[in-house]
Amino acid sequence: MNIGWYLAVSALVFCTGAAGVLTRRSPLVILLCLELMLNAANLALIAFSRMWGNGDGQIFAIIVMVVAACEVCIGLGLVVAIFRRRLPIDVDEMRELHG
């Protein structure tokens, strides 16, 4: 199968994720959309890996998954902490660190 199809799917998923990150206000959904973007990247990596016939891309994909899992751990931890303190769960409201 032509690699173009894989990349097309990957781009579609990536854009969906990116659009989600940019438009949604709930941190949980933003985290989900981030996962989508990372998976899109993983898909492209694996497709390229298959095309060249070596396993490097697959290893990278696994590492990305690990990193994503770690990220989500921290992200979810933060979200739960904010929720516990009854703060509004809205990324636009949480901007005390601006310059």
Add this chain to the structure above:
Amino acid sequence: MSPTTAAWLALACPLAGTIVNALGFRTLKGRLPGVVGTAALAAAFVFAVIAFVQLQGNGEEHRQLVSSLYDYAVVGTIDAKLSILVDPLSVLMMLVVTGVSTLIHVYSFGYMSGDRGYTRFFAYLNFFVFSMLLLVLAANFFLLIVGWAFVGAASYLLISFWYRRTTATSAGIKAFVINVVGDIGLTLGTFFILKHSGTLDFLGTFAQAKEIGATAHGDLTAGLILLLVGAFAKSAQIPFHTWLPDAMEGPTPVSALIHAATMVTAGVYLIARMHPLFEQSVAAADVGTIIGAVTLVVAATIGLVVTDLKRVIAYSTMSQIGYMIMAVSGGAYVAGLFHLMTHAFFKALLFMAAGSLISAMGGDQSLDRMRGFRKAMPFTFACFVIGGLALSGVPPFSGFFSKDEILLVMGERGGWHWVLYVAGYLAALMTAVYTWRMIFRAFWGEPVEQARELEHGHLWHAPQPTNPANGEVEDTDVGFPGPEHHVAEQSGPMKIAMGTLAILATVGGVVLIPKVTTWLDTFLEPTFKDSTLTPTIQGSDSLLVIGLIVGTVLGVLGIAIAYRIWGMTNGEIAVAARERVPALHRLFVNKWYFDELIGWLVVKPLGWFGRFGQQTFERVFVNGTLVGGTSGVVRAGSAAVRALQSGFLRAYAALLLVGAGVVILYFLLQS
């Protein structure tokens, strides 16, 4: 002991004295600092004599010894060594410096005993002599500059010794600034010479003097004129002389030290030391002779009208140094150094006698208020007369022989040097007049209150502390002769110092009496043996006889004039003369307006420049454009970046995406 070892030890003694007095100022009590300082100098004198005797023991060719303690720095061919040159010239200077300084220390021992800064005074005094010895013993330009700058620093410390007096501190600053100008001249001149000789060593440079003169004549002349700037600043020659009369603010022994043995003779020594170079550049040597002669006459005219006792002697020093500078620049090396030596004797004597008068007056220095001290102070009077006779060049006193020797050489050189010859005799007449004006005004006539008190054995004390320079009442006792102060007349050590100098001033001339003795000539021979100028100056007997007669006549005539004006009457003739030519009198009283001229040419423009820098340049350009501009740029940039930092998470993400998109687009377009 070899001559160089003795010279090193002579150098070490005053340094040790400085260190002991400086560190032990809390523990040394009473007269002990004076004992330490004087003993250090006496030891230095003993070592100088040993060096002299040992050097005489060496053969004619082995009288230029260089001894190096260690290499300070060796860069390429430049050798900055801590080394001294022991030859007849430096040994002569060593003897004069340590000998006269020892006597001045003995004098200070009593004179300063009532002063609170007794220890500090001796520490400074020892440091001064150490610096001067370093200067005269230096074997290379490097050490010469070090000694040169040390002497300037020491003079600053001593002139502003009474640091609570504004007049004294400003005089110290003036001396220091002018001396630094001289230091700059000396250093730059050294660079010019170093550029062509490639070595800092004196003997190495002199060996190449002829080649430098032939290949780089312009540079050599420029370098030597810069060296002359240094010499003029130290030796108080026009136009760098204005600090010297102001330096009279220091204690009297300091004046004696600056004027007789150290400081002002440095310029004469420098030119004599550099004679192989000066002989290669006639222009530079002529500058020296002319400035010397001009200073000689100008200072003598000012000496005729100044009413401050110490300032009269100060102008006299300037004038006498003019003789020496003229001599050593004009090829009369031995004569110049001879005059340096005799001048050290009689000028130190005059200052000591003046100090005696001043302490009897309770610190007052004005001739207008002194009269009739002849009976009250016979010893001081005798010293003053001997010094005065030597200064005015009356035979057989020492000043007679040394001054006439200089003028003889000038006359023998012929040509335009005749102008200097005539100027020299003109100034000799004025010298006799102003010297005896001083003596007649202070010692003749109706005794003043202070003199009458002293005749009855009491010492006069001013009712309250005042600054003798401007009469200001002072709230401290700094520089004020307290109840325990002495008159040199009545104090043993001071009397010994004055007596010794009086003998030296009388008989000092014997070392070089024309046609009779040639001791100084033969002694200095090894230093000046390579001189090309000296052999060309032929001694003519007729000129010698004329010189001796004219010198004697002028000296006696000057004394007679002074006696007619100030001895017989109370100076009415002088007042009448002043009224006849008021313009000339104003010119002399205002010191030929040199202070004003320098103020107008140098101080004012520099002051204006400084104010412009501070008020206009700094405020507008530095604070406005440089500092304000830079911070403005940073502030504007940060404001733009701050606006981006909104805190909206999704805006950051969008920026990230856009950025990544741009990067990817760039790579796509590249491939």
